[in-house]
Amino acid sequence: MKKKFYIFIVMALFAASVNAQQHPLFSHYMFNGLFVNPAYAGSKEFVSTTLIARKQWTGFEGAPSSQIASLHAPLNNQKVGLGAVISNDKIGITSQTDFYGSYAYHIPMNTGKISMGLSGGFSYFKSKFSELTVWDTDDPVYETNSLSNILPNFGAGVYYYSNKFYAGLSVPQLISYDPDQPLHVEVEKVHKVSRHYYLTSGMIIATAGELKFRPSFLVKYASNAPLQYDLNLNMLISDIIWVGASYRSSDAITAILEYQVNKKLRVGYSYDYTLSEIRSYSSGSHEIVIGYDFGFNVLKMKTPRYF
Numbered sequence: 001m002k003k004k005f006y007i008f009i010v011m012a013l014f015a016a017s018v019n020a021q022q023h024p025l026f027s028h029y030m031f032n033g034l035f036v037n038p039a040y041a042g043s044k045e046f047v048s049t050t051l052i053a054r055k056q057w058t059g060f061e062g063a064p065s066s067q068i069a070s071l072h073a074p075l076n077n078q079k080v081g082l083g084a085v086i087s088n089d090k091i092g093i094t095s096q097t098d099f100y101g102s103y104a105y106h107i108p109m110n111t112g113k114i115s116m117g118l119s120g121g122f123s124y125f126k127s128k129f130s131e132l133t134v135w136d137t138d139d140p141v142y143e144t145n146s147l148s149n150i151l152p153n154f155g156a157g158v159y160y161y162s163n164k165f166y167a168g169l170s171v172p173q174l175i176s177y178d179p180d181q182p183l184h185v186e187v188e189k190v191h192k193v194s195r196h197y198y199l200t201s202g203m204i205i206a207t208a209g210e211l212k213f214r215p216s217f218l219v220k221y222a223s224n225a226p227l228q229y230d231l232n233l234n235m236l237i238s239d240i241i242w243v244g245a246s247y248r249s250s251d252a253i254t255a256i257l258e259y260q261v262n263k264k265l266r267v268g269y270s271y272d273y274t275l276s277e278i279r280s281y282s283s284g285s286h287e288i289v290i291g292y293d294f295g296f297n298v299l300k301m302k303t304p305r306y307f
């Protein structure tokens with residue numbers, strides 16, 4: 001346990017030494033690991049579903065609005081996990097809808113398991129130029145009212161987890177449609193898709209009382225862009241209520257609340273206080289999450305799964 005704690009501290013300090021800003025993930029990503037890493041599929045003993053809706057920078061015109069639904073489960077032998085993710089994002093005149101399936105293979109290792117995962121699917125992009133205010137009406141870029149693309153992709157990841165510790169490394173979209181990145185696909189009039197790399201880790205620290213603490217972090221990197229990191233600390237009270245806070249580098253401070261209604265149902269909410277100059281035009285970001293687990297193994301669980 002001490003060794004894992006030291007590993008976590010070293011990795012967290014590495015993350016904290018970098019300062020950058022990119023588009024943020026869902027604030028509840030630590031409760032929905034499949035969105036970040038396909039190797040997470042089947043890491044629980046039962047079927048797990050999660051719905052998240054996010055409204056970013058409320059009051060700011062054209063701000064991102066995002067929704068995601070995920071489902072994953074192990075097969076009977078507990079070695080293979082399958083999952084699926086459907087998500088939708090809209091920012092300004094551009095919308096993106098993703099459909100991805102995941103496969104993971106889990107191998108017992110000491111007191112935990114290590115899994116390797118693959119995902120595949122496609123993204124549908126559409127930009128409505130008709131919604132823009134155009135001054136140069138002769139610009140050929142705006143000759144069409146809209147531009148749409150269906151872009152196939154696949155991802156990969158590795159994930160180690162036990163009852164009290166986890167760490168993962170993933171690339172959810174390996175194919176790049178960005179001419180500024182190496183090994184990209186050349187497509188004419190295509191929406192830009194950059195390759196992202198994610199490093200995650202977290203652990204549970206139990207106390208003598210009814211409290212458990214869950215520190216975690218995420219580092220995100222894309223070529224030709226600065227690194228971004230999230231530092232999180234959540235507290236579990238009586239195995240029922242999660243209360244926590246996150247710091248997203250140079251972007252936001254987040255307050256998180258999640259309630260375990262029963263062994264199957266959980267609901268949560270988070271609020272982001274924006275740190276960038278956008279806060280002058282926005283009242284912050286809001287996110288709602290609903291999770292539902294089902295299967296015989298859920299009823300046998302004495303305590304909730306922490307990861």
